Amino acid sequence: MKGEILNKILITVLLVFHCVSFSQQNNEWIPFLSSVNSTREMTFYNNSLWIATGGGLFKYDINSGLSVKYDRTNTNLPFYTINNLIKDNQGNLWLGTNDIIIKYDGNTFTKFRATDLGMSGSVSLVKIRIDNQGSVWFGFAGGGFLKFNGTNWQVFTLNNIGITTSSMTDFDIDNNGSLWIATYGYFLFKYDGSTTTVYDYTNSGIISQNIKSVVIDNQNNKWIGTPIGLQKFDDQNWITFNTFNSGLTSNYISKLRLDNQYNLWISTLFPGAVVKYNGTSWQVFDNTNSPIDGLYSYTNDSIGNMWFANDGKVFKLQNNNWVQLNNYTDFKSYSVVTSFAQDSLGNYWFGTYFSGLIKFDGTNWQDFNTSNSGLPSNFIRGLSYNSQSGLWIATADSGIVNFDGNNWVKYNSSNSPLVSDQTTAIVVDNNNKKWIGTYSSGIQYISSNMNQWINFTSNNSGLLNDYIKYLDFDNNVGKLWVINGNFSVIPQSFDGLIWKSYDTLANYSNVLWDICFDNQNNVWFGTGNSLAKFKNNEWTFYNSFNSGLPINGQVSSISKDLDGSIWLVNQDLGNISYVNFDGSNWLNLNFEDYPLISNWEFQVVKVDKWGNKWFFADPRRGTSTFLALVYKQGGVVLSADEQIKSQRFNLDNFRLEQNYPNPFNPSTKIRFTVPDVGTGFAQTVLKVYDILGNEVATLVNEEKPAGVYEVEFNVAQVSRPELASGIYFYQLRAGSFVETKKMTLIK
Numbered sequence: 001m002k003g004e005i006l007n008k009i010l011i012t013v014l015l016v017f018h019c020v021s022f023s024q025q026n027n028e029w030i031p032f033l034s035s036v037n038s039t040r041e042m043t044f045y046n047n048s049l050w051i052a053t054g055g056g057l058f059k060y061d062i063n064s065g066l067s068v069k070y071d072r073t074n075t076n077l078p079f080y081t082i083n084n085l086i087k088d089n090q091g092n093l094w095l096g097t098n099d100i101i102i103k104y105d106g107n108t109f110t111k112f113r114a115t116d117l118g119m120s121g122s123v124s125l126v127k128i129r130i131d132n133q134g135s136v137w138f139g140f141a142g143g144g145f146l147k148f149n150g151t152n153w154q155v156f157t158l159n160n161i162g163i164t165t166s167s168m169t170d171f172d173i174d175n176n177g178s179l180w181i182a183t184y185g186y187f188l189f190k191y192d193g194s195t196t197t198v199y200d201y202t203n204s205g206i207i208s209q210n211i212k213s214v215v216i217d218n219q220n221n222k223w224i225g226t227p228i229g230l231q232k233f234d235d236q237n238w239i240t241f242n243t244f245n246s247g248l249t250s251n252y253i254s255k256l257r258l259d260n261q262y263n264l265w266i267s268t269l270f271p272g273a274v275v276k277y278n279g280t281s282w283q284v285f286d287n288t289n290s291p292i293d294g295l296y297s298y299t300n301d302s303i304g305n306m307w308f309a310n311d312g313k314v315f316k317l318q319n320n321n322w323v324q325l326n327n328y329t330d331f332k333s334y335s336v337v338t339s340f341a342q343d344s345l346g347n348y349w350f351g352t353y354f355s356g357l358i359k360f361d362g363t364n365w366q367d368f369n370t371s372n373s374g375l376p377s378n379f380i381r382g383l384s385y386n387s388q389s390g391l392w393i394a395t396a397d398s399g400i401v402n403f404d405g406n407n408w409v410k411y412n413s414s415n416s417p418l419v420s421d422q423t424t425a426i427v428v429d430n431n432n433k434k435w436i437g438t439y440s441s442g443i444q445y446i447s448s449n450m451n452q453w454i455n456f457t458s459n460n461s462g463l464l465n466d467y468i469k470y471l472d473f474d475n476n477v478g479k480l481w482v483i484n485g486n487f488s489v490i491p492q493s494f495d496g497l498i499w500k501s502y503d504t505l506a507n508y509s510n511v512l513w514d515i516c517f518d519n520q521n522n523v524w525f526g527t528g529n530s531l532a533k534f535k536n537n538e539w540t541f542y543n544s545f546n547s548g549l550p551i552n553g554q555v556s557s558i559s560k561d562l563d564g565s566i567w568l569v570n571q572d573l574g575n576i577s578y579v580n581f582d583g584s585n586w587l588n589l590n591f592e593d594y595p596l597i598s599n600w601e602f603q604v605v606k607v608d609k610w611g612n613k614w615f616f617a618d619p620r621r622g623t624s625t626f627l628a629l630v631y632k633q634g635g636v637v638l639s640a641d642e643q644i645k646s647q648r649f650n651l652d653n654f655r656l657e658q659n660y661p662n663p664f665n666p667s668t669k670i671r672f673t674v675p676d677v678g679t680g681f682a683q684t685v686l687k688v689y690d691i692l693g694n695e696v697a698t699l700v701n702e703e704k705p706a707g708v709y710e711v712e713f714n715v716a717q718v719s720r721p722e723l724a725s726g727i728y729f730y731q732l733r734a735g736s737f738v739e740t741k742k743m744t745l746i747k
Helices: 503-507 640-646
Strands: 029-033 039-045 048-053 056-060 067-070 084-087 093-097 100-104 109-113 124-130 136-141 144-148 153-157 168-173 179-183 188-191 196-199 213-216 222-226 229-233 238-241 252-258 264-269 273-277 282-285 297-300 306-310 313-318 321-325 337-342 348-352 357-360 365-368 380-386 390-395 400-403 408-411 423-428 434-438 443-446 453-456 468-474 479-484 492-494 499-501 512-517 523-527 531-535 538-542 554-560 566-572 575-581 586-589 602-607 613-617 626-631 667-674 681-689 695-705 707-714 726-734 737-745
Touching: 039 084, 039 297, 039 306, 048 084, 048 306, 084 124, 093 124, 093 136, 124 168, 136 168, 179 213, 213 252, 222 252, 229 252, 337 380, 348 380, 390 423, 390 434, 423 468, 434 468, 468 512, 479 512, 523 566, 566 602, 575 602, 667 681, 667 695, 667 726, 695 707, 695 726
Parallel strands: 168 213, 380 423, 512 554, 554 602
Antiparallel strands: 029 626, 039 048, 048 056, 056 067, 084 093, 093 100, 100 109, 124 136, 136 144, 144 153, 168 179, 179 188, 188 196, 213 222, 222 229, 229 238, 252 264, 264 273, 273 282, 297 306, 306 313, 313 321, 337 348, 348 357, 357 365, 380 390, 390 400, 400 408, 423 434, 434 443, 443 453, 468 479, 479 492, 492 499, 512 523, 523 531, 523 554, 531 538, 554 566, 566 575, 575 586, 602 613, 613 626, 667 707, 681 695, 681 726, 726 737
């Protein structure tokens, strides 16, 4: 619903919508995993194929085709993503990610933290190797190496072995016990236990400073994969293989592996393929002659068959024949989420970067794309739901679409007055009026009956810039809010007549990230260095020096909770916090209570109509374990049935309770009940009037799911703070239900 403010953070990489299978009702945290079916490494162990993925460890029975998944929901594994996997000579599996190492002996997962073993600094596990003596070596980018001989751990820091770069990409161990260390940008290093040698342009025939992979065969030859070709080094001579002098179909070498016959298996990209080289001939497997490409992981069994896995699929190559087996998982891959909405039945809708539209009803996922629906584009930039007209979709290149659950109606610059097919955001207000942001043509307004189309630009209105980054509508006061321009720090509002620019923020920050409205008619702004509040033409700024904000940095995302408080993401380089603020109290949500992730996994927060907090992943990190982490105190609720069951009150009828305290000064609380209306949500309005019938404040004006709610009416925070002592009325309207009660203000 908030257009590109989510787009700017959630940009590319393949993700998987997968809700971990455990009782949602009794869990305050529900993770939705990403990259579940992206394989990292594979090995055979105890007659089963073990597959390390972005979403856990799979044990795959090659005879039955059945798989068992291990992650933190059913083991003591501290993470989901597993980047490294190997079997040692003692019959143990070793796996790990970041600074965590796990040993699995067939029964128990035992955790080791690199920093507890003597490694210092910020480290990330790159590779695990076994040397000729059976010792297990762990290579860490940013740290160095750990060696485990079955009894003791030994630390080799990068400084101790004379390497100044932290950009290790791979390593292997030769027949003499020397480490060969591949780096990205800093060539190839050899460490023999006492001396470090760097192989660069000045002293070797190496062709690139960027080394993607290194393996060493039984003849002690070093095979080196680079983005511009494959090299072999026998300690004296350098031989280069490329598309001109070999059977390689691409010079971009991404991964190397030796099978038990010492055949070299080469993964390439651009185009993607897997190439087998036996020392004499080259055999290429790509999507023209096989079911795989260069993204597949692979390993060999004890009788020489090669096994390949990725995207949930498993293939066996036996005597040059491909055999497809049962999937190790059936989870689908989607591109990253760009927008988020919830309909009147409680269904979740996700717009994606290039996978179209996804619907989630709390249990099941359904895909809509250009192949199976009326969507004209799979690149969605914004979503907004209105109970009268259904779901509205803004696409990046094909205009807008309206979907009522059955019919797809497309509007573009060819078949309608829409000024541009390059839309960036969409919001539909409570009166069913549509507001569409465009990439370079300003804002398109469409009336509720679709008869009136108006284009607002910087030439014909008060709009500052025709590139619209963000749109949202404050239904309580009837204002559209806009962020425009690449780095605009001046928000704008439009009440239907007057465009207003708020340039005060430009004096305090150089960037504006997000806007949010609460129940007290405050407008909140997330800026590059603070949280700002605007009300009655007054500004209040919050930072780490004058408030409970833990970090003196940007507030990149804000969302209103059901109780009127706000949730925000507060971050600066190297630090990030998730904060709740109710106007008086600051609560810093401690993710250590849910030790699945590094905080940098999540940089966007959205609150849904059940009160769940959705913390979205930030794929700018490169890859991410999670699509989102959903949190709700007392238990996450993902469907209307669960919401009703979670309530502890009688939800048979609408009910408006007497305010308390009463009389009051300056604030009082009002509780009301919304029952199950059969359609999921009820349009609910709660207003305060004076004794003459003049409206004093709108406390609630939105669709509400079944539940019991409590809001605060604070005289000091309403638009008429001069309210005199006397009798006031508060009225609840929901459908045909209307109830009014009296309260007394005493000053």
